Amino acid sequence: MKQVASLYSELVESGKAASIRRYNLRKLCRSFDLPPCGVSFWELDDLNWDYLQTLNRSLVHERFVFRGGEHFPRSYWDDRVLGLDRRTEFIFLLTTGGNQHRARRAFFAHNFSDSERIFGTPKSPSPREDGDRLTTQFHHGLLMDLIHFSAHRAHLGALADFYLALALLTLTPTPAEMTRDGIFDSFKQNFPDYRADITRIKTATDLESKLDDILYLMGKLDG
């Protein structure tokens, strides 16, 4: 099977993409029992139709499904709930040296730098700030997705934990272990005021009270 890494090398070497920065979320995903997933930022020299058409044709891959970055993480969970255990690659486009998708670039560069792989030479450095705007987005993403996935109760607890983990990552230094427990523990150490909230969420047995606790905490962090 062709690796995504070799596909990306080819795209950059053949000049189809100017550069690609990729983050591997494998460890985080494994701790949620999810298939591997990656997030990549593509620098493009041009936005014209022929260029995008050529890229579109070269994106064929038998194991990975490519999605727009703005669908992270919903479409990943859509697959999960439907029982399609496929690997997902989320793509964000940037213009060469451009300033787009700042918040997401900062978020992944900050938290997933261990797994970063760079193809070619990016002209836009990863921005450092803007984590706080994502806290709101993750909070709202969870509200929407709880409604969207409400018919699939068995997945709701893990889905909410996944969103909470992402929201906590916008606020803490990078945890030693990029797993559900690693992120929760690191947050407890850095924000002792919330120790009790995290413990209650981790040990909850009733789904609805767990979800209420998560929404309440995310609302406070986002406030």
Added chain:
Amino acid sequence: MDRYYLGKLVDDINTAASQLAEAALKPHLRTLCALDRRVVSGERHFKVLRYLLAVDHACPVQKLLRLRPAFENLCRRFSGPDFDCVCHFGHDAPVQPEGSDLTVLLHFYMLHAGRDDDWNRHLCAVLLDDPETQTSLLPPWTGFGEGLRRDQLEDEILSFCQHYLSGNFDSLIPIRDFEAAFWRVVNLACTYHGADDWDALVDLLPIRFRERLKPLPDNWNALREAERSFSQEAFVQCSRQSIRFCQQLMELEATP
């Protein structure tokens, strides 16, 4: 269905949807705006109704979880032999009509209750396709049209181009998804550049592109109307022009 009955139907759905949301979320519903009160004759087979709703932080999850089944019931009640009604929460993904004459999609999006922030401004700007009449429905705290940043517009443009990059346009579903992404860019760009509508927006672009770009919305409409005799060629033409439009938007300086 003629315009008169479609207009009545839209009013009925809007009334039923707001009553349902109010009853289901009481007393935590802070706002519900039904953004579509107009009837566009060009969308005979396919109509999207958008709702913005906001709940306060104390809203129990139990009420949120009951929302979707309640709206699915409502959609079933409105659907008939020649008419489908379907709801989606938090995204534009449309569905394929199943041989019925008219499909109405209800799209729900969640606002950040009571806050004047980036999230609200961006969400409203991408969803409002008729700011002149629709802004009056929004609560003032959404801060509509204020403080949009250049990079928010560029993010939206690049997300649209990404749709084309990873898309597989062999059926109407991804094509409508792509068109919806196109309209998000148009709506946001109109607000960012202070243009009233599509024509005013295109008038900001260099004169040599205007003639070719002006008919773009009509071309998208025609593509949607002709859904049962879908033409790949017409789609390629539409997408090529749409991406050209995005290229021009990236070049366009902010209006003072």
